[in-house]
Amino acid sequence: MRILITDTTWTMAALAHDLHEAGFLVTLAADGAELLEYLRTGQQDAVLIDPDLPDMAARDLLRQVRETDARVPLCLVQAGATPPDRQQAMTEGADDVIDWPRQAGGDLMAQLRAYVRRARGFARPEIGLGGLTLDLDLRQLRAGGTLVPLTRLEYEIVESLALRRGAVMTREEIMLQLYAWQDEPDAKILDVYLCRIRSKLALAGAADSLIATSYSHGYRLAASPEGLALAA
Known part of the structure; x- marks a missing residue:
């Protein structure tokens, strides 16, 4: 946050x-x-x-x-x-x-x-993400009882998208959220972060569409029940 x-x-x-x-x-x-x-x-x-x-x-x-x-x-x-x-x-x-x-x-x-x-419209500290649980107080993402091992910045990306679920965040907004007018690394580092996050979510059983790419715009966390369902 x-x-x-x-x-x-x-x-x-x-x-x-x-x-x-x-x-x-x-x-x-x-x-x-x-x-x-x-x-x-x-x-x-x-x-x-x-x-x-x-x-x-x-x-x-x-x-x-x-x-x-x-x-x-x-x-x-x-x-x-x-x-x-x-x-x-x-x-x-x-x-x-x-x-x-x-x-x-x-x-x-x-x-x-x-x-x-x-x-942001959430009464409880836990946000359900298609079988995964994001705990805003503990700053953890879990699949059942298993912790998804996110780094600090990976967690911040997931949390930012979750708090704005369904809305698109541009690459610039995400980078600003992470670095806030400090010296930023190359913007391509965001692709690395997202690739790692998606890999970890997939290993935890999340659907491929959980983090959706809005081409030429940015990224969003799926808001529909289908997008939040666990992969079979």
């Missing part, structure tokens, strides 16, 4: 570090304007902002994020937030206020993953 976060204080830097350690892909924005630019040019799974911004008031950024993307989970990070603080932030567009670092730990990470999957 890709989390976009303002990197404006040591508190946010510490939060970004913990998110990365928990397996999230983190994009850092130096201020509100940069965060909005990142949000406009690439898909983000959640947005976390600090009220101490160098270029605008937090309430203005909350409003502009909502105008840019009405669905993305959006949280304000504020130490010692009071009930009136929480009410005001949610009135201005936030889904919640994170009292960091008091809320540090696994509960916060589980909470963020829950916000993301619910925004």
Whole structure:
């Protein structure tokens, strides 16, 4: 999951570090304007902002994020937030206020993953993929009781497609999801990743059509029951 976060204080830097350690892909924005630019040019799974911004008031950024993307989970990070603080932030567009670092730990990470999957229409952390099970909390893909051995980036590709099941992700969107404005390798590496993923899915018994290629457009995870069925 890709989390976009303002990197404006040591508190946010510490939060970004913990998110990365928990397996999230983190994009850092130096201020509100940069965060909005990142949000406009690439898909983000959640947005976390600090009220101490160098270029605008937090309430203005909350409003502009909502105008840019009405669905993305959006949280304000504020130490010692009071009930009136929480009410005001949610009135201005936030889904919640994170009292960091008091809320540090696994509960916060589980909470963020829950916000993301619910925004994508999934009530439970497990997504069924034609006899396979993707566990968003454990970050695992299983065939029955057997773990499908995906690397970190292979898992991120499967998760990104699963959260957008039925919709096409372009090659550029997938690469941006993986590397997020960092130095990217040759785009052909995506073909290598997908070849490896398909081979591992086939060994696990998944149908060949589970990850479909939309020629000249990108890739999608099959949404129909036929596309999600196990191979005979």
